[in-house]
Amino acid sequence: MKVIKILSLALAATAFVSCANEASLQEYYVENQQDNKFIAVDIPTSMFTNTEELDETQKETLETVKKINVLALPVKDSKEEYEIEKARLAEILKDEKYQLLMRYGSNTRKAEIYFTGNEDAIDEIIVYGYDDTKGVGVARVLGEDMNPQKLMEFMKSLDKGDIDVAGLKGISGMLQTEIEK
Template identity: 40%
Template sequence: MNFLKSGVLALAIFSLIGCNNEQSLQEYYIDSKENDAFISLDVPTSLLAPASEKLSADQQKVVNSVKKINLLAYSLKDTGFYNTETTKLKDILKNDDYDELMKVGNSGQRMRIFIKGDEDAIDEVVLFAQDENKGFLVARVLGEDMNVADMVRFAETMDTSSATLNTGGFEGIMDVFK
């Protein structure tokens, strides 16, 4: 019986030691949605893409690979809060198996694109845009087995559908960068 108690105690200790206290991007989104300082929006792809009868078979395949888009923005009101939150996001993106695909910008305005998954089987694309005078935006594109070429085609599909897209829900998010 003593051996059983020791085994359970050892398992509990190893479980506590092995716990990862680092916040994931998903956890950051959930925590931030509850904070009034942020603007957040979850967008199903059905709202972004035009009616399926207007899409080619290839475009339908691409749209179907994207499940939803999460948007989170902070409009700069407090520089200290901005710096704290951007540091948190940078740490999450560095430590959470994201691969940086692209980085553009200058010291005041930056945009970085990250992917999670294999190049031909991407599960998540993250766009992190910062403007030291306006705030930041994090966009997560979630899907299954997406690839870089599909993402380019998805953006093109959205661009061709702009006439049918209702952008009213995006106004608060886009105000961050006005």
């Protein structure tokens, strides 16, 4: 009986330690953001738009978004390193806390959108993607109690041009320049 209790405790401890050793997206980001091979950008929501142009609903929606973290690894010279990082990110996103929302792409190009939290109050939206000719990357939209329906309406406003996103155009150009280097 004593042996069974000891084995049970050992198994429980092993399970706890192995769960604690699983990499999180936050740890992956922190680990690689200072690596010169990666492009890392933290974007505050103030870069999105001039909030004076927003209506009340759009302001409330934007206030639930705190910032966006982008981490990308261009393919450049090392296809092997690209494959390793692509596999690492895919493995991290297998964790059950990351809920798949949407997936699209082909064999050489793919994008997946995940979220954490619950469907009515999302805490994080993750966009993971890769392109065998350009590289692999992940963007984390961090917020608090983000409403998916309101976020979609907000994104439609961006697409229609109702909201000035000049600040993001500079960031997009910078990322493209870094990838081309």
